[in-house]
Amino acid sequence: MLPAAAAMPVPDGWTDEQALGLVVNRPTALAALRLGGVAAGRTVLVHAAAGATGQAAVTIARHVGATVIATASPGKHATVLARGAHHVLDSRGDDIAREVRALTDGAGVDLVLESAGGAGFAASLAAAKRVTGRVVVFGLAGGEASLSNWGLVYEHQVHVIGLNLGVLIRAAPQVLGEVMAELSALLAGGVLTPGRPTVYDLADGARALTDLEARSTVGKLALLP
Numbered sequence: 486m487l488p489a490a491a492a493m494p495v496p497d498g499w500t501d502e503q504a505l506g507l508v509v510n511r512p513t514a515l516a517a518l519r520l521g522g523v524a525a526g527r528t529v530l531v532h533a534a535a536g537a538t539g540q541a542a543v544t545i546a547r548h549v550g551a552t553v554i555a556t557a558s559p560g561k562h563a564t565v566l567a568r569g570a571h572h573v574l575d576s577r578g579d580d581i582a583r584e585v586r587a588l589t590d591g592a593g594v595d596l597v598l599e600s601a602g603g604a605g606f607a608a609s610l611a612a613a614k615r616v617t618g619r620v621v622v623f624g625l626a627g628g629e630a631s632l633s634n635w636g637l638v639y640e641h642q643v644h645v646i647g648l649n650l651g652v653l654i655r656a657a658p659q660v661l662g663e664v665m666a667e668l669s670a671l672l673a674g675g676v677l678t679p680g681r682p683t684v685y686d687l688a689d690g691a692r693a694l695t696d697l698e699a700r701s702t703v704g705k706l707a708l709l710p
């Protein structure tokens with residue numbers, strides 16, 4: 486059940502499918518950016534940047550004046566650049582941390598929005614700026630990965646922040662209020678726009694999952710009942 490504070494009106498003219506991401510993807514992107522301290526002049530690495538959450542994160546980070554480095558599969562780069570990313574890297578590349586360091590004069594980024602998981606998790610930790618860099622972990626598309634206390638002391642001296650929107654809604658109503666207010670302002674200001682979700686019939690739900698696994702999707706996926 487969705488708590489009332491996390492609900493919002495469907496903006497005028499938006500279809501149900503377009504409104505889907507308003508209560509999950511966009512608040513998640515906003516919450517991740519807030520917890521990560523996004524601000525003008527900071528540099529942000531956004532994984533899965535062509536997805537619904539990623540596109541929102543790229544748009545918002547660019548809007549606040551951050552430098553945005555995105556990752557996505559090659560066929561999706563045009564979408565990510567159209568959202569305002571300054572740089573886009575191949576998410577299937579074998580040394581993303583090195584590429585990020587090359588783009589940041591060796592320093593790394595101030596913030597990583599980490600949803601890659603698997604081997605990508607270590608790359609995200611390595612791509613964050615030593616001492617002050619933050620890594621907000623909210624997804625694990627590539628599977629589980631671990632980080633030890635040894636790793637934090639001797640390998641990755643960064644701030645690691647876990648995010649689960651469902652828990653945030655219940656446990657941090659004040660943060661949720663700030664996120665939803667900011668979301669409303671971004672919608673009213675035309676910064677966040679409806680997007681074009683890919684619509685599947687409910688009976689094709691399995692195909693939606695296969696497409697997700699194949700990393701062939703862009704933006705929000707909607708199942709029509």
Ligand SMILES: NC(=O)c1ccc[n+]([C@@H]2O[C@H](COP(=O)([O-])OP(=O)(O)OC[C@H]3O[C@@H](n4cnc5c(N)ncnc54)[C@H](OP(=O)(O)O)[C@@H]3O)[C@@H](O)[C@H]2O)c1
Binds near residue numbers: 699
């Ligand atoms: N914690 C929360 O509360 C919360 C809320 C909402 C969403 N999420 C998470 O946020 C992430 C983005 O959500 P979304 O709905 O916008 O989905 P999405 O971006 O469409 O997620 C799928 C994309 O993840 C990327 N990816 C990277 N490594 C992958 C791998 N090994 N296998 C499959 N895909 C991989 C792929 O993009 P490329 O091929 O372009 O790299 C793929 O198209 C997801 O991990 C989701 O679980 C978390």
